[in-house]
Amino acid sequence: MVFKHLRYALMGLVFCGSWVQANPLDYALTPKEIAPNTWVVTGLTEDFTTQNGGNIVNTAFIVTQEGVLVLDTGPSKRYGEALRQVISEVTEQPIARVYNSHHHPDHFLGNQAFADVDIYALATTIDLIKSRGEAYTENMYRMVGDWMRGTDVLLPNQIQTSGQEIIGGHSLRFMAFSGHSGAQADLVILDETTGVLFAFDLVFYDRALTTPDTPGLMQWLEDIEALSLLDFKTLVPGHGEVTSSTKPLEQMREYLKWLDQVLTDSAAQGLVATEVMRVGIPERFSSVALAAQELQRTVSHLYPNYEDAFFAESF
């Protein structure tokens, strides 16, 4: 009898164990319609963890008369599959095209779920995914673990160029910028039909921007100025909430200028990198998640350039 109970207890444990394991690996994506036939799946403003599975990025889709356009595919095969599932719950239209905005892993590692359709990206982006994709994938396995199971690099197979295209009744303007990913490697899409600007990672909103590939903060600032001249009603950042205001652009502008000033002044004062990493974040950026952590990374990426520039000027 005791043995029998023990057996049931063990079965219960096994059952609970598998439930506990299966449940957290559900991305539970909830798309929100932000403009006619235009949906965004908003990610958390967090860093990659084994809890969030890399669901820290915004993805989007536009349902057109000629099928669905998918804008970024997320951080893993599992995410891509979940995204495709929620798209099929919103529309019976087939997937027409997929776009990868840039080469960072949270934006393209869901591509495998769309292996049967054309995947578009800027030529520079395709080159960067080719050269770095494997290393990014390995790193993602380390950072988010089991969520990545089965994820491999699937390269975009179509080159997207700048210019205007009419697809399924939507007039889309494709533009290449450089501030976040390097020379002409940041795709931005303006849907002139709905007024939605998909800025991708040129805009982080209430989440500190990341700098591993920026050619320079002033280049990025120039791109933000260019975006602010565009005629749009709704702004979709790569990370952070969708808004109908220009607040994200103002925040980007202020934040980039502050970062540049901190790095310039610190170099002039002869501070070492570890001192700059501890600079306090101004109160006006209190809503910006992960500002202190990203400052440390930014210092390691960019501070040597600022030190070099200071020495070149002084001697």
Ligand SMILES: [Zn+2]
């Ligand atoms: Zn990025």
